[in-house]
Amino acid sequence: NAGVTQTPKFQVLKTGQSMTLQCAQDMNHEYMSWYRQDPGMGLRLIHYSVGAGITDQGEVPNGYNVSRSTTEDFPLRLLSAAPSQTSVYFCASSKTGGFIQYFGAGTRLSVL
Amino acid sequence: DAKTTQPPSMDCAEGRAANLPCNHSTISGNEYVYWYRQIHSQGPQYIIHGLKNNETNEMASLIITEDRKSSTLILPHATLRDTAVYYCIVRVGGNTPLVFGKGTRLSVIA
Numbered sequence: 001n002a003g004v005t006q007t008p009k010f011q012v013l014k015t016g017q018s019m020t021l022q023c024a025q026d027m028n029h030e031y032m033s034w035y036r037q038d039p040g041m042g043l044r045l046i047h048y049s050v051g052a053g054i055t056d057q058g059e060v061p062n063g064y065n066v067s068r069s070t071t072e073d074f075p076l077r078l079l080s081a082a083p084s085q086t087s088v089y090f091c092a093s094s095k096t097g098g099f100i101q102y103f104g105a106g107t108r109l110s111v112l
Numbered sequence: 113d114a115k116t117t118q119p120p121s122m123d124c125a126e127g128r129a130a131n132l133p134c135n136h137s138t139i140s141g142n143e144y145v146y147w148y149r150q151i152h153s154q155g156p157q158y159i160i161h162g163l164k165n166n167e168t169n170e171m172a173s174l175i176i177t178e179d180r181k182s183s184t185l186i187l188p189h190a191t192l193r194d195t196a197v198y199y200c201i202v203r204v205g206g207n208t209p210l211v212f213g214k215g216t217r218l219s220v221i222a
Contacts, residue, residue: 004155030207031207033209033210035212037153040214041214042199042212042213042214042215043156043210043212044212045209045210045211048209050207058209059211088153090155090156092155092156092210094207096207097205097207099144099146099161099205100158100161101156101158101210102158103155103156103157104155105154105155106153106154106155
């Protein structure tokens with residue numbers, strides 16, 4: 001049982017490049033979400049999903065796309081990276097109606 | 113979600129109890145109080161949650177005032193490994209997003 005796995009752990013992009021941050025969980029959780037954390041700040045919600053085929057926007061969705069084709073995976077896509085997207089990204093999951101959210105170790109992204 | 117107010121930082125001597133306060137004066141009747149912590153930029157970790165009653169688990173105790181407008185997280189015997197940012201969050205239970213503030217940075221000192 002690996003929990004929530006995020007890949008890659010580190011990534012450097014050039015402005016305008018695209019990439020996908022991967023998030024996978026093996027706990028059969030329906031609810032998954034993506035956060036970003038800037039230095040000295042709390043986490044801010046980007047997108048979330050309450051189940052396969054269902055996604056919704058969070059507080060800071062601009063510049064990011066998500067899809068949820070399976071229960072296990074919730075990838076986050078940056079279509080055209082900008083320096084303002086330099087941040088640490090965390091993925092989280094929980095079971096339906098669950099009180100506890102489990103977080104991954106994070107992906108540290110730098111956009112030059 | 114209701115807003116919470118936490119002190120930006122606190123110190124605690126190793127082995128002593130750490131008492132972390134949180135104000136949530138606009139909390140609704142169906143909102144729970146949650147505590148998470150984040151150790152050195154790792155992913156946040158769930159600690160405890162409660163609705164009305166005081167709660168205790170292997171990590172901490174949660175004391176909620178009778179009017180539910182504030183709460184205190186208690187780490188009974190703080191260790192150096194408890195140094196972290198602690199987030200107090202109020203939220204309706206279930207599949208709703210966690211809204212993080214800036215939290216309290218707890219430094220446990222030897």
